[in-house]
Amino acid sequence: xxxxxxxxxxxxxxxxxxxxxxxxxxxxxxxxxxxxxxxxxxxxxxxxxxxxxxxxxxxxxxxxxxxxxxxxxxxxxxxxxxxxxxxxxxxxxxxxxxxxxxxxxxxxxxxxxxxxxxxxxxxxxxxxxxxxxxxxxxxxxxxxxxxxxxxxxxxxxxxxxxxxxxxxxxxxxxxxxxxxxxxxxxxxxxxxxxxxxxxxxxxxxxxxxxxxxxxxxxxxxxxxxxxxxxxxxxxxxxxxxxxxxxxxxxxxxxxxxxxxxxxxxxxxxxxxxxxxxxxxxxxxxxxxxxxxxxxxxxxxxxxxxxxx
Amino acid sequence: xxxxxxxxxxxxxxxxxxxxxxxxxxxxxxxxxxxxxxxxxxxxxxxxxxxxxxxxxxxxxxxxxxxxxxxxxxxxxxxxxxxxxxxxxxxxxxxxxxxxxxxxxxxxxxxxxxxxxxxxxxxxxxxxxxxxxxxxxxxxxxxxxxxxxxxxxxxxxxxxxxxxxxxxxxxxxxxxxxxxxxxxxxxxxxxxxxxxxxxxxxxxxxxxxxxxxxxxxxxxxxxxxxxxxxxxxxxxxxxxxxxxxxxxxxxxxxxxxxxxxxxxxxxxxxxxxxxxxxxxxxxxxxxxxxxxxxxxxxxxxxxxxxxxxxxxxxxxxxxxxxxxxxxxxxxxxxxxxxxxxxxxxxxxxxxxxxxxxxxxxxxxxxxxxxxxxxxxxxxx
Numbered sequence: 001x002x003x004x005x006x007x008x009x010x011x012x013x014x015x016x017x018x019x020x021x022x023x024x025x026x027x028x029x030x031x032x033x034x035x036x037x038x039x040x041x042x043x044x045x046x047x048x049x050x051x052x053x054x055x056x057x058x059x060x061x062x063x064x065x066x067x068x069x070x071x072x073x074x075x076x077x078x079x080x081x082x083x084x085x086x087x088x089x090x091x092x093x094x095x096x097x098x099x100x101x102x103x104x105x106x107x108x109x110x111x112x113x114x115x116x117x118x119x120x121x122x123x124x125x126x127x128x129x130x131x132x133x134x135x136x137x138x139x140x141x142x143x144x145x146x147x148x149x150x151x152x153x154x155x156x157x158x159x160x161x162x163x164x165x166x167x168x169x170x171x172x173x174x175x176x177x178x179x180x181x182x183x184x185x186x187x188x189x190x191x192x193x194x195x196x197x198x199x200x201x202x203x204x205x206x207x208x209x210x211x212x213x214x215x216x217x218x219x220x221x222x223x224x225x226x227x228x229x230x231x232x233x234x235x236x237x238x239x240x241x242x243x244x245x246x247x248x249x250x251x252x253x254x255x256x257x258x259x260x261x262x263x264x265x266x267x268x269x270x271x272x273x274x275x276x277x278x279x280x281x282x283x284x285x286x287x288x289x290x291x292x293x294x295x296x297x298x299x300x301x302x303x304x305x306x307x308x
Numbered sequence: 309x310x311x312x313x314x315x316x317x318x319x320x321x322x323x324x325x326x327x328x329x330x331x332x333x334x335x336x337x338x339x340x341x342x343x344x345x346x347x348x349x350x351x352x353x354x355x356x357x358x359x360x361x362x363x364x365x366x367x368x369x370x371x372x373x374x375x376x377x378x379x380x381x382x383x384x385x386x387x388x389x390x391x392x393x394x395x396x397x398x399x400x401x402x403x404x405x406x407x408x409x410x411x412x413x414x415x416x417x418x419x420x421x422x423x424x425x426x427x428x429x430x431x432x433x434x435x436x437x438x439x440x441x442x443x444x445x446x447x448x449x450x451x452x453x454x455x456x457x458x459x460x461x462x463x464x465x466x467x468x469x470x471x472x473x474x475x476x477x478x479x480x481x482x483x484x485x486x487x488x489x490x491x492x493x494x495x496x497x498x499x500x501x502x503x504x505x506x507x508x509x510x511x512x513x514x515x516x517x518x519x520x521x522x523x524x525x526x527x528x529x530x531x532x533x534x535x536x537x538x539x540x541x542x543x544x545x546x547x548x549x550x551x552x553x554x555x556x557x558x559x560x561x562x563x564x565x566x567x568x569x570x571x572x573x574x575x576x577x578x579x580x581x582x583x584x585x586x587x588x589x590x591x592x593x594x595x596x597x598x599x600x601x602x603x604x605x606x607x608x609x610x611x612x613x614x615x616x617x618x619x620x621x622x623x624x625x626x627x628x629x630x631x632x633x634x635x636x637x638x639x640x641x642x643x644x645x646x647x648x649x650x651x652x653x654x655x656x657x658x659x660x661x662x663x664x665x666x667x668x669x670x671x672x673x674x675x676x677x678x679x680x681x682x683x684x685x686x687x688x
Binding site for chain 1: 334335336337424462509510511512513514515516519557559560561562564568590592593595597598600601602604605608611612615616617618619623624626627628630631633634635636637639640659661662
């Protein structure tokens with residue numbers, strides 16, 4: 001199935017692998033194909049606004065630098081009010097001051113409630129069909145399973161309440177492998193790859209959500225052929241005066257090869273252990289500090305990987 | 309050297325004089341590695357060091373001989389000092405805390421077996437952060453140790469760490485717990501709270517709300533012990549001898565989070581004593597001279613290829629392209645770092661490739677103490 005044909009993609013990965021950039025790149029790439037897309041950052045202040053060139057980010061979807069792409073920031077207190085309004089058609093009593101804190105606390109205390117308010121809001125967007133694709137800039141690997149399995153947990157513990165009774169329709173969306181999937185990000189390094197592979201197992205066994213595949217982010221450019229690189233390394237040490245003024249360049253070409261190879265083992269392990277799941281590789285992109293420009297480059301690279 | 313030159317003498321002094329060092333920062337920047345490198349380097353130079361980590365990478369823990377245990381175990385280290393390490397399992401540590409503060413075993417059992425217990429501790433009271441600081445406080449009383457290095461849980465939010473003890477006090481002393489444990493009939497009778505509790509019942513169901521009230525009713529009896537301890541723990545955190553070392557990598561998000569962390573520390577009247585930029589490419593890569601050299605290589609490709617047997621001119625043109633590419637990466641990383649707050653001294657540690665864990669830790673330790681090492685490519 002084409003990655004961009006899902007309706008809800010939960011993007012996750014170990015901290016520091018560029019999950020937000022990848023989620024934004026998926027969203028931008030989909031928007032460029034003509035789809036209407038919503039990108040939602042689950043952890044406020046996560047950088048989704050900068051990544052999409054949006055002037056602001058809040059609970060209500062805001063415009064971005066890309067046509068057809070909107071961006072929002074999750075706010076579970078707003079989400080709970082939305083639920084009450086949707087389910088009972090009566091606005092929730094204004095929860096101010098200590099009441100707001102208690103509500104916040106109760107939502108945190110009940111296993112899965114905060115998660116279901118997040119995932120449920122996005123599943124609701126899928127159900128409304130305002131957007132063709134909803135991309136969740138998800139929590140890191142340690143927390144994503146809790147989000148994807150939230151419908152089960154809530155039904156078990158608070159099944160008698162309104163939220164628990166809503167779990168069924170959410171599950172229909174989350175467990176439909178043609179609608180919802182997780183996208184796991186890693187960089188070509190040992191730990192991120194191990195975490196990505198472990199997470200795939202956990203999602204398979206602990207949630208009913210499908211895994212679309214892996215994104216291998218920040219891949220360095222290919223190195224020179226081994227015998228050529230060795231010859232270049234020899235030149236660095238060569239005594240000829242003719243090489244003066246080129247040795248740093250030669251040295252950095254060798255270093256570039258070492259850096260690429262340092263990640264090669266991890267990258268090939270991911271490809272092997274991914275089995276039938278696709279691995280989409282995205283290059284290490286430099287941007288001079290402009291996040292949106294970086295994401296645009298990644299989106300183009302992803303488009304090429306997806307044969308668009 | 310760039311204008312914003314790194315300063316590794318300040319960190320060396322800090323490592324040799326501080327009593328407590330907390331390493332903070334986003335996930336994936338090598339925070340645990342830096343904490344371990346600091347601890348080993350200090351011990352190698354004669355200090356008696358305790359290293360407390362929350363969740364180190366398996367390989368690192370194995371290499372250092374650290375086992376999952378709340379107790380300090382001595383780790384072998386070259387040099388005049390001694391090194392102890394402890395790796396905390398935070399959820400087990402919480403269980404023990406509950407048992408220790410419970411008036412009797414029955415109370416502890418009622419709390420530990422409650423289905424919502426794990427969830428409460430994991431998320432509401434920032435239990436990972438609280439446990440890390442609690443250990444800090446406890447080990448501070450150990451007279452064998454003169455430097456305590458605490459690797460904090462990954463976080464871009466200083467508040468998660470710094471406010472953890474205050475949150476604990478607030479939780480047990482505040483109205484929140486009182487409200488939650490009021491019998492449901494009187495809750496519904498109050499005009500002010502009735503609509504709110506009606507909504508909670510509607511959302512979560514009566515069974516769950518009763519479970520919740522019962523759980524907090526029991527937990528509340530533990531309040532006084534927790535409150536006093538948390539206040540002591542908070543004092544340790546704010547002591548002058550406690551130093552914060554913010555760790556980042558040159559990637560965009562960790563840089564942003566490091567900056568936010570430093571800012572949040574300042575808002576609380578504290579400062580980051582040092583900023584460590586980990587996994588940096590060698591300095592000579594971002595010198596513009598490299599572009600000139602790459603151009604020379606292209607221009608001279610025809611004559612230079614003769615110097616080595618398998619080389620053809622096109623290979624040297626390819627090599628020049630690699631040089632250009634790596635220069636671009638190095639410049640972009642440098643630019644991001646230079647935009648960071650310059651108030652705290654910045655220390656740079658190299659990206660290390662192809663080395664075993666211990667060799668890597670000692671290489672990083674050497675860099676912490678010797679600024680002249682910067683600029684050398686570092687590989688095994």
